[in-house]
Amino acid sequence: xxxxxxxxxxxxxFAPCPRGLEEALVEELKExxxxxxxVTAGGVHFSAxxxxxxxxxxxxxxxxxxLVRIVQGRYKTExxxxxxxxxxxxxxxxxxxxxxxxxxxxxxxxxxxGLKSLEFVTLRIKDGICDRFREAVGExxxxxxxxxxxxxxxxxDANTCTLYLDTSGEPLFxxxxxxxxxxxxxxxxxxxxxxxxxxxxxxxxxxxxxCGSGSFLVEAAQTALKIAPGETRFFGFERLKNFDGDxxxxxxxxxxxxxxxxxxxxxxxxxxxxxSGDAVAITRGNLESAGIPAEVALAMVPKQIDARQVKPQAxxxxxxxxxxxxxxxxxRGERGxxxxxxxxxxxxxxxxxxxxxxxxxxxxxxxxxLTSDMNLQKKLRLSPDRRVVLFNGAIECRLYRxxxxxxxxx
Numbered sequence: 001x002x003x004x005x006x007x008x009x010x011x012x013x014f015a016p017c018p019r020g021l022e023e024a025l026v027e028e029l030k031e032x033x034x035x036x037x038x039v040t041a042g043g044v045h046f047s048a049x050x051x052x053x054x055x056x057x058x059x060x061x062x063x064x065x066x067l068v069r070i071v072q073g074r075y076k077t078e079x080x081x082x083x084x085x086x087x088x089x090x091x092x093x094x095x096x097x098x099x100x101x102x103x104x105x106x107x108x109x110x111x112x113x114g115l116k117s118l119e120f121v122t123l124r125i126k127d128g129i130c131d132r133f134r135e136a137v138g139e140x141x142x143x144x145x146x147x148x149x150x151x152x153x154x155x156x157d158a159n160t161c162t163l164y165l166d167t168s169g170e171p172l173f174x175x176x177x178x179x180x181x182x183x184x185x186x187x188x189x190x191x192x193x194x195x196x197x198x199x200x201x202x203x204x205x206x207x208x209x210x211c212g213s214g215s216f217l218v219e220a221a222q223t224a225l226k227i228a229p230g231e232t233r234f235f236g237f238e239r240l241k242n243f244d245g246d247x248x249x250x251x252x253x254x255x256x257x258x259x260x261x262x263x264x265x266x267x268x269x270x271x272x273x274x275x276s277g278d279a280v281a282i283t284r285g286n287l288e289s290a291g292i293p294a295e296v297a298l299a300m301v302p303k304q305i306d307a308r309q310v311k312p313q314a315x316x317x318x319x320x321x322x323x324x325x326x327x328x329x330x331x332r333g334e335r336g337x338x339x340x341x342x343x344x345x346x347x348x349x350x351x352x353x354x355x356x357x358x359x360x361x362x363x364x365x366x367x368x369x370l371t372s373d374m375n376l377q378k379k380l381r382l383s384p385d386r387r388v389v390l391f392n393g394a395i396e397c398r399l400y401r402x403x404x405x406x407x408x409x410x
Contacts, residue, residue: 100151
């Protein structure tokens with residue numbers, strides 16, 4: 001499909017993101033050229049043209065999706081919501097031959113909906129869309145909950161229902177570069193947000209001594225090499241009627257560039273390691289899949305090493321980590337077989353020794369650690385100067401920031 005009806009008019013949009021990254025997303029949208037933006041819990045409201053939404057999908061490292069508002073209306077019952085969906089001209093956006101999925105979420109607290117079942121609301125919205133197609137063209141789209149062509153999102157507060165058309169398709173944190181994940185991978189947009197919260201920028205030294213599947217390293221390396229996070233993936237807007245293939249191709253071509261010597265020098269300051277040989281291999285594979293040359297990936301993650309034995313590659317910089325709790329901390333044998341998983345006392349000992357290593361070798365650096373273990377700072381025997389509440393999916397975490405100063409081994 002091609003052509004660009006509605007390419008110029010501005011629409012109200014919403015970009016959800018991991019909770020805790022809303023202000024960082026506002027700053028990123030400014031860099032992309034979208035301002036002003038209004039923060040709400042779990043995302044950012046803004047105005048944009050349709051080509052703007054394509055650019056955000058291509059360049060945003062923090063957003064989870066880009067949603068375009070179709071309508072907002074008041075409701076009291078599910079029938080009101082059905083009528084709201086029925087009143088919209090959905091044939092303007094997609095065809096009856098395409099497959100559809102509808103998702104509904106609702107506010108909490110004073111914004112909580114009084115309706116009993118979100119599943120029933122979802123069904124009534126779907127019915128409204130399909131009934132509109134039957135009236136207009138005599139047939140209706142099929143529902144596909146796994147790989148739909150088109151996604152519609154609904155949000156309910158206490159009194160209003162807002163219907164959005166999704167432009168992203170798969171969530172934006174699914175960049176398409178993961179070959180393997182390792183244990184409990186960190187979502188890509190959360191990793192990118194943490195790098196931003198940590199104040200890291202290309203040209204600064206970065207070390208992840210527990211790299212796992214390499215989320216921090218991939219996001220940092222792509223940023224340094226100016227590789228757009230959506231450069232190689234498909235987006236939902238490519239299936240909508242107002243999609244302009246030529247304009248999109250120009251946007252993608254404008255985003256592509258050959259790395260400069262300065263870009264490569266910035267990547268040379270990014271390093272990672274892990275006690276697991278499997279994790280090191282997975283990280284290298286993910287880096288290459290993300291467009292990082294093999295020789296650069298090897299230099300970034302040169303070897304398998306215990307986090308307590310790492311050494312700085314520069315005079316000062318940022319240590320960043322999402323520590324595992326289990327088998328990745330168990331040192332592996334020469335054949336790569338797993339040792340026994342550490343118990344709580346062993347974890348306390350490990351993190352105490354890791355904290356002492358930081359004080360001995362990384363004085364003058366800042367250390368940023370994401371964890372769901374609220375006692376980790378005590379195990380590290382370091383005092384954080386900042387705590388940020390973040391969510392990795394549904395898991396509540398803390399991002400601790402430590403100014404590392406020289407100290408003696410206890």
